[in-house]
Amino acid sequence: xxxxxxxxxxxxxxxxxxxxxxxxxxxxxxxxxxxxxxxxxxxxxxxxxxxxxxxxxxxxxxxxxxxxxxxxxxxxxxxxxxxxxxxxxxxxxxxxxxxxxxxxxxxxxxxxxxxxxxxxxxxxxxxxxxxxxxxxxxxxxxxxxxxxxxxxxxxxxxxxxxxxxxxxxxxxxxxxxxxxxxxxxxxxxxxxxxxxxxxxxxxxxxxxxxxxxxxxxxxxxxxxxxxxxxxxxxxxxxxxxxxxxxxxxxxxxxxx
Amino acid sequence: xxxxxxxxxxxxxxxxxxxxxxxxxxxxxxxxxxxxxxxxxxxxxxxxxxxxxxxxxxxxxxxxxxxxxxxxxxxxxxxxxxxxxxxxxxxxxxxxxxxxxxxxxxxxxxxxxxxxxxxxxxxxxxxxxxxxxxxxxxxxxxxxxxxxxxxxxxxxxxxxxxxxxxxxxxxxxxxxxxxxxxxxxxxxxxxxxxxxxxxxxxxxxxxxxxxxxxxxxxxxxxxxxxxxxxxxxxxxxxxxxxxxxxxxxxxxxxxx
DNA sequence: TCAAAAGTGTTATGAGTACACCCATGC
DNA sequence: GCATGGGTGTACTCATAACACTTTTGA
Numbered sequence: 070x071x072x073x074x075x076x077x078x079x080x081x082x083x084x085x086x087x088x089x090x091x092x093x094x095x096x097x098x099x100x101x102x103x104x105x106x107x108x109x110x111x112x113x114x115x116x117x118x119x120x121x122x123x124x125x126x127x128x129x130x131x132x133x134x135x136x137x138x139x140x141x142x143x144x145x146x147x148x149x150x151x152x153x154x155x156x157x158x159x160x161x162x163x164x165x166x167x168x169x170x171x172x173x174x175x176x177x178x179x180x181x182x183x184x185x186x187x188x189x190x191x192x193x194x195x196x197x198x199x200x201x202x203x204x205x206x207x208x209x210x211x212x213x214x215x216x217x218x219x220x221x222x223x224x225x226x227x228x229x230x231x232x233x234x235x236x237x238x239x240x241x242x243x244x245x246x247x248x249x250x251x252x253x254x255x256x257x258x259x260x261x262x263x264x265x266x267x268x269x270x271x272x273x274x275x276x277x278x279x280x281x282x283x284x285x286x287x288x289x290x291x292x293x294x295x296x297x298x299x300x301x302x303x304x305x306x307x308x309x310x311x312x313x314x315x316x317x318x319x320x321x322x323x324x325x
Numbered sequence: 326x327x328x329x330x331x332x333x334x335x336x337x338x339x340x341x342x343x344x345x346x347x348x349x350x351x352x353x354x355x356x357x358x359x360x361x362x363x364x365x366x367x368x369x370x371x372x373x374x375x376x377x378x379x380x381x382x383x384x385x386x387x388x389x390x391x392x393x394x395x396x397x398x399x400x401x402x403x404x405x406x407x408x409x410x411x412x413x414x415x416x417x418x419x420x421x422x423x424x425x426x427x428x429x430x431x432x433x434x435x436x437x438x439x440x441x442x443x444x445x446x447x448x449x450x451x452x453x454x455x456x457x458x459x460x461x462x463x464x465x466x467x468x469x470x471x472x473x474x475x476x477x478x479x480x481x482x483x484x485x486x487x488x489x490x491x492x493x494x495x496x497x498x499x500x501x502x503x504x505x506x507x508x509x510x511x512x513x514x515x516x517x518x519x520x521x522x523x524x525x526x527x528x529x530x531x532x533x534x535x536x537x538x539x540x541x542x543x544x545x546x547x548x549x550x551x552x553x554x555x556x557x558x559x560x561x562x563x564x565x566x567x568x569x570x571x572x573x574x575x576x577x578x579x580x581x
Numbered sequence: 582t583c584a585a586a587a588g589t590g591t592t593a594t595g596a597g598t599a600c601a602c603c604c605a606t607g608c
Numbered sequence: 609g610c611a612t613g614g615g616t617g618t619a620c621t622c623a624t625a626a627c628a629c630t631t632t633t634g635a
Contacts, residue, residue: 096352097392099429099440136353138438142429171427171442173355173398182394184355184440186427239495254613272598274615279596298613299605314573314596510586528625530588535623554586555632570623 098183101146102133102222104169104229105154105190107209108246108262114209115226116198117218118153124179125219131226132207133185142186143168150190153207155199165245166190167236169229177221189229191245234263239315241283244306250287252301253277264318276316282309354439357402358389358478360425360485361410361446363465364502364518370465371482372454373474374409380435381475387482388463389441398442399424406446409463411455421501422446423492425485433477445485447501490519495571497539500562506543508557509533520574532572538565 105116117129132153136145143166151161169187177183198207215226236242237260244251246259257273277283284304292300361372373385388409392401399422407417425443433439454463471482492498493516500507502515513529533539540560548556 097355099353099355136429136440139431141431142427142440168426170424171398173392173442175395175397184353184392184398184442186429186440252614269597269599270614271600271616276597292614296613297607297611299615301614315571317570317597508587525625525627526587527589527627532624552586553584553634555588557587573624575625 096182098181099136099142100133100183100185101136101142101149102131102172102185102187102225103146103150103153103190104131104187104226105150105192106212106229106233106246107192107194108259109194109209109211111258111262113212113230113262115212115215116154117208117210117215119206120219128217128219129210129215130219131187131222143188146186146188146190153198154192154195156195164190164192165242167232169225169232172221172225174221185225187225187229189233191233191242193246193248234318237263238317239312241280241307241309241312244284247306250293250303250305252293252303253284254301256284256304260316260318266319268319280309280312280316282307283312352438354437355392355398356389356439356441357392357398357405358387358428358441358443358481359402359406359409359446360387360443360482361406361448362468362485362489362502362519363448363450364515365450365465365467367514367518369468369486369518371468371471372410373464373466373471375462376475384473384475385466385471386475387443387478399444402442402444402446409454410448410451412451420446420448421498423488425481425488428477428481430477441481443481443485445489447489447498449502449504490574493519494573495568497536497563497565497568500540503562506549506559506561508549508559509540510557512540512560516572516574522575524575536565536568538563539568 103116107114107116116132118132120126120128120130132149134145134149136142140148146166147158147161147164150156150164150166151158154161156164167189169189171184171186173184175182177185197209212226212230216223218226233242243256243259243263247255253274254270256277257268257270260273261268285307287303287305293303359372363370363372372388374388376382376384376386388405390401390405392398396404402422403414403417403420406412406420406422407414410417412420423445425445427440427442429440431438433441453465468482468486472479474482489498499512499515499519503511509530510526512533513524513526516529517524541563543559543561549559
């Protein structure tokens, strides 16, 4: 059958181009890339690191790195995320991490063949990252200012942005952007920021509360002020993960 | 910055575990796996191949194979698909292929480290495949009978099934299961088969026709009979790719 | 003439929208 | 008091669900 049946070093089979031998070529390297988003001051931000080496020295890039020999891509992503953001391993282990897709263009890295598995993470507003070792800087960058990244990271970032926008429609993911306890106003801000639209507050409220398991009210009287105005009730993320029916963004509905 | 800045053979940086050198370990192999679906006799079928070598000799598996040195994962997937199904390269090039996700568990292949990029393809009912070389057999298998596949292919197949089910809700993908010209009854069959539910014909019909660009009527009087009953009008896939608003499966709506 | 599949019509329900209005707090 | 955000009420619109009914073919 297929080439999978013939690992490098074993006999050829005729389903493989004549003369193909994995050891005759440079090995593939496998990396992970992370598009980590947060909402800050009503703008979507992404975590970027500055490259300290060629190629793309001095350019900004998505954090990421090589898989260790006995590590899955998701473990590698969590490890890199912890390293780059200064999060504890525990916090990183609990984070919502989602595989975006894999980028495998043969020329995506000018030096060698690198296949990269991209992940998306959504985090609440975190302290400024402490940059990895090796003279690297890391920082939160408004998405609007994140352009001309190294490698194909502009593409990955665009894919990630579009994916999370879509995900907000039919999952409860938006709560991942919020701290453990949050107000419905903050949750609405997440949607408005990611989608770049304004939503009707009364309707948003009803929609969220009508979806069982989306949010759960925090007991007692605890309320929090967002500055001025009436203090808002606090909620925590609920147990549901999917939104049925979905919460479609306004643009997604205007044909008919 | 991150390890990506240090390809194998260059200097270490302290963001990488001490002593790590990609050449000191077995190289990663990168493969593609394909979950190719079709609808046959009102049942969802998947294309499987029989393994001719250890491990899992004699077991059924998803078709797939190694990436060539200068080939993207998607190109590899199209190439493998053409090889396994006997499709022409041209047909394979036009097919709807979608990246599912990447599987990277260190132990997913007992012999070596293999990272596999899985793809999903939807095809109309095709002739029986002609199996690849090397004594392999290939055949369409009802999804219900496809179990205990080699490697982690049970997992991949389950993920693929659940993904296409979800995709039918908010994309026009169902037409990929149909021949170039099809009736609305056939299109409805696709939904009913993939979702495993019955839909109301009048409502389905209205919904499809009300979505601009989903299908376009074939001009003139051409009608086709599906055996007995009134001949149905023929349609072709339209230009739209997304469904707004989505066509939710019944189960996805029964909470409130 | 009957079964089977295509196609049309109609009504009730419920989700989504838009917008008016009241409440609580800081300045 | 007034600006600011939280929270409630309501009426209109439109998509969907459910189901009755007609049409056109093969046997």
